[in-house]
Amino acid sequence: MLFKTNYRIALVLLLAAIIAACSTSPTGRRQLLMHSPDELNQMGAQSFDEMKQQQTISKDPAVNQFVQCVADAITINVDSSVHQGSWEVVVFDSEMVNAFALPGGKIGVYTGILEVTDNQGQLAAIIGHEVGHVIAQHSNERLSSDQISKIGLAVAGTTLALSDVDNKALIMAGMGIGVQYGVLMPYGRTHETEADIIGQDLMAKSGFDPKESVALWRNMAKAGGGEPPEWLSTHPSNQTRINNLSEHLAKSEPIYAAAGARPQCVKPNIPTPKKSK
Numbered sequence: 001m002l003f004k005t006n007y008r009i010a011l012v013l014l015l016a017a018i019i020a021a022c023s024t025s026p027t028g029r030r031q032l033l034m035h036s037p038d039e040l041n042q043m044g045a046q047s048f049d050e051m052k053q054q055q056t057i058s059k060d061p062a063v064n065q066f067v068q069c070v071a072d073a074i075t076i077n078v079d080s081s082v083h084q085g086s087w088e089v090v091v092f093d094s095e096m097v098n099a100f101a102l103p104g105g106k107i108g109v110y111t112g113i114l115e116v117t118d119n120q121g122q123l124a125a126i127i128g129h130e131v132g133h134v135i136a137q138h139s140n141e142r143l144s145s146d147q148i149s150k151i152g153l154a155v156a157g158t159t160l161a162l163s164d165v166d167n168k169a170l171i172m173a174g175m176g177i178g179v180q181y182g183v184l185m186p187y188g189r190t191h192e193t194e195a196d197i198i199g200q201d202l203m204a205k206s207g208f209d210p211k212e213s214v215a216l217w218r219n220m221a222k223a224g225g226g227e228p229p230e231w232l233s234t235h236p237s238n239q240t241r242i243n244n245l246s247e248h249l250a251k252s253e254p255i256y257a258a259a260g261a262r263p264q265c266v267k268p269n270i271p272t273p274k275k276s277k
Contacts, residue, residue, distance in 0.1 A: 025136045027194050033137055034144040037103070044102030044139070051108065058091040058111055062268035067091050067109050069265035070123045073206045074131060075107075082135050093254050095273040097223065103139055111273040120265040121203070121212030128199030128213075130204070135198055138191045162248070182244050188234030196241055197248055204256035210249055215240045224265035 023031045032084040058064060068089050075087040083105040107127060118122045133139070196213070204210040221238035222249075236244070 004164065023137075025194060026198055027136075029190070029194065031107050031137065031141050033140045033146045035140050040137070040140050044104035044106050048090075048102055048104070048106040048108070049115060052090060052091075056093045056274055058093040060091075060093075060268075063114070063270060064091050064109065066120075066265055066267055067114075067123070069263065070208075071107055071109075071127055072121055073208070073263040073265070074124060074127050074202060074260065075105075077202060078131060078135065078207050093274050095275050097146035097220075099130050101127070101134045103134055103137075107131070114267075114270045115273070116223050117267070118219065119212065119267055120263060121208045122216040122219070123265075123267070124203040124206065124263075125199060125209035125210075125213035125216045128203040128208075129195045130199070132195035132198030132202060133191065135202075136191070136194055138195065142188075142191070174191055189236050192235050193241075193244060196245055200245055200248055200252045201255055204252040205259055207256070207259040207261035210245075210252040210256055212250070214242055214245045217245065 071089045087105040089107045094110045096110040097112045099109045
């Protein structure tokens, strides 16, 4: 009886926390955000400091100037409610085809991804996308989702342990797979699609041609080779992204036409990136 009472109390408290943490993303999607902005900013700053200590930072002046030029043009159009003050931008000398932005105004770009971009607009699409994750608080949402999933599995495991159901271990394993492929992976794809759209609007507002976001993903498709089935991936397929971004041009191109600025960030020759260890 005591277990059942505590179980009900735990469920009530969990539901109350979920309801209190509900919010809305920039695209109007309902979100679960259980962490404060200060928490996320601290996590972002700590992670960024660790990366700067562990990875090689590019010293190439032209490469750094190019990335900083594009990042400055993008971040000046990010609302101060997302981050106040300047953004710290670091170029990592690595063959990794990657970039990221973290809460607290941190941006990292790997030189490997610069080889996939043809011009400033395509780099703007990358940085706009990564900053879009920060604007939409995807880190907060993912952490919150993981917490709720773990709590749900723990409650289910306790309930099964006290029941007469056979094959308990098999059922729990199946539930774990269900959370991974039914919730967390689609959740990741939702975030990527949302960041694509937010990023395309942001690059357009910053004076970069939004059509370059479509060209970027065509380049990515050529460079990426084979892809896993979309339902087994945390990211949409390249073709899905191309289709979504092409469709959204009807909304982002008028934003671009109305933008006052037209950045002039010239892409330099990119030195051969260092191979990852």
